[in-house]
Amino acid sequence: MNSTSVQDVHGQTRPALARLRAAADKLVNPVRFMDICGTHAHGAFRSGLTTLLPPNVTLLSGMGGPACVTSQGDIDQFIDVCRRSGVTLCIHGDILRVTGSHGTLEQSRAEGADIRVVYSSQDALRLAAAEHHRQIVFAGVGFETGAACTAAAVLDADRLKLNNFSIIASHKLTMPAMRAILESGDVPIDGFLCPGHVSVIIGAAAFDPIVHEYHLPCVIAGYEAAQTAAGLARLTELVARGEPALENLYPQAVTEHGNQAAQVIMDKVFAAADWTWRGLGELKGSGLAVRPEYARYDARSRFSLKTPVAKEPMGNRCGDIITGRATPLECKMFGSACTPSHAIGPCMGNSQGACQSWFKFHRTRHLRKAQELA
Amino acid sequence: MTAILDDPDATNHRPVVPRLTLAQGSGGQLSDDLFISCILPRLGNRVLNDLLDSAILPGADRIALTIDSCVVQPLKFPGGDIGRLAVCGAVNDLAVCGAKPLGLALSLILSEGLERSVLEEVLDSIAATGAEAGVRVVTGDTKVIPRGLGAGLCISTAGVGAAGPPEVHPGAIRPGDLILISGTIADHGLAVLLARDMPHLRSAVRSDVAPLNGMIHRLLDEVAGVVFLRDPSSGGLAGVVVDIAARTGLHVTLYEKDIPILPHTRHAADMLGIDPLEVANEGKVVVVVRPEAVDNVLDALRADKYGKDTQIIGVVGTEPDGVCDLRTEIGGSRILQKPYGEQLMRIG
Secondary structure (H helix, E strand, O other), X not given: OOOEOOOOOOOOHHHHHHHHHHHHHOOXXXXXXXXXXXXXXXXXXXXXXXXXXXXXXXXXXXXXXXXXXXXXXXXXXXHHHHOOOOEEEEEOHHHOOOOEOOEOHHHHHHOOOEEEEOOOHHHHHHHHHHOOOOEEEEEEEEOHHHHHHHHHHHHHXXXXXXXXXXXXXXXXXXXXXXXXXXXXXXXXXXXXXXXXXXXXXXXXXXXXXXXXXXXOOEEEEOOOHHHHHHHHHHHHHHHHOOOOOEEEOOOOOOOOOOOHHHHHHHHHHEEEEEEEEOOOEEEEEEXXXXXXXXXXXXXXXXXXXXXXXXXXXXXXXXXXXXXOOOOHHHOOOEOOOEEOOEOOOHXXXXXXXXXXXXXXXXXXXXXXXXXXXX | OOOOOOOHHHHHHOOOOOOOOHHHHOOOHHHHHHHHHHHHHHHOOOOHHHOOOOEEXXXXXXXXXXXXXXXXXXXXXXXXXXXXHHHHHHHHHHHOOOOEEEEEEEEEEEEOOOOHHHHHHHHHHHXXXXXXXXXXXXXXXXXXXXXXXXXXXXXXXXXXXEOOOOOOOHHHOOOOOEEEEOOOOOXXXXXXXXXXXXXXXXXXXXXXXXXXXXXXXXXXXXXXXXXXXXXXXXXXXXXXXXXXXXXHXXXXXXXXXXXXXXXXXXXXXXXXXXXXXXXXXXXXXXXXXXXXXXXXXXXXXXXXXXXXXXXXXXXXXXXXXXXXXXXXXXXXXXXXXXXXXXXXXXXX
């Protein structure tokens, strides 16, 4: 039969785990590593890797997927624009169930808004070329990987002279967020598992300041279980040896200085701006605003969208979960008021989010343990 | 049609939304919510409440009745089309309840402006699939609705069958029983998703849509020890296995390394960020068997062209926790849950 198993095609996970256990045995104190991209956490849960980690090694879910940190205000703007007559909003599926101040895009779609789930900004561009009578707005959510694609779509729209295409940029930059987490006080992190895909764009060297200024090891790894395990093994070895170093375990895709063509495109269309993150508040220079030269592709100005003032829901500990201060189980809303089908925090609404991963893959087990303890 | 809640606590907190969302028709937990909070309180009765793929009507003749609606877009997709789907959906729902199809009723809802050639092609496909399954369309209804109100062509198919012996029922499942799947998973749902949302992309993923009644009836006629059958359509393999755990209240263990999946299907799922365990199948059946019968069941299924890739993928345990535990390829584990709503492509 021409079939393979679901995970671990190359059988590399077991040797990586063996290395991780050997390194963990040499640790004096338990270690907590934080991932930066939710795909690492999601993959670790999905592959069962989290159940195989040595007891003294913890993988903290950091920011989660980009949707996890999209503020209510940005969601409110998406909802505002999709309710306009003649507008089609193209989104990534991740943000369909993320709550704004008043409901979700999923509810807006049920109420008649034309919302299409697309795979990339190019799909939205194709739609704009095909449907001249509609205004196509692309909701640009994502870190540098997505931002480069959105910037490319804007340049393509300009080249094709598409006057019915625009974007709402809600893109975020990785480094300011990592700094914000580290600067936010007493954060118990021993190292970062750095995201493979983002690093393809920004380059390995981007993480140098974390190593030099904060003396924390950074290891760039891909998202397969074997790659994640290898990344954690290397981080543990670096901690055990007291060597805060930067290592790139994903050299087949990540170069020292990244994809410079993508960086040029991004810089052409966007300029760094202060941006509000869900759970973290406003972070200096952490977002990307459309440059004035391309303002005609900025849906915020095209549709005169109001700058939103949105409050985070009370009792929601997204910020603590993002910064590693709390696990999802410590949030009062987890699994009761906040579930994947009614996500208050975006970490629950998004399949990459820490809370949804806990809910989907571990909740029953943890609840059972809690019951036993009680 | 299945509706077992694996998570009543969370459901109690879900707000009632005033308008339906697409996710409520996806076969996941949100579909269950709608069913339990809206439909069952109004229409529930002893037969409906059993929530099997077909209703077994009380009476001497043991008639099985089922209905299945097809709203798939596009109407044609790699490996199949809406006509083949409409026949297979009803026939398979009868077959997994041990019923032999006696006839199909077809309701066609057509949109004004639909090209006649499209309709003819779909009807030809219905005829060909019916011939393969050995069942005919014996009654029907046709409506044409104004342009813009429908999606071009929707089909509801009701199937009537002669029910077999009553042993095939989830109530018969007990610890030690083994769980089998008749072949590769996730092909149908991904083939349709790719054809619908990424038509510019060329892919080798093909729907598995097929009538399974021949294979299933040979199995039930020739081999003893088959306890329960269900087709893992919407909600995927995860939906069925989680239901088995919830219905029996027993611990179910599934072994990821044994679950057959074609490499290109797996890659497509990985690319889109979709869990293949949650993706719909239309030509597969999950079979629960007594351990002593497993060799005979494997032989019988593998002898059929639709069952040649049958694998043992799990076991029903003794622990009375109603949880489905997936042992992952790398030796870890995770709790399986029913999908929530429709499959969403993630940020690429």
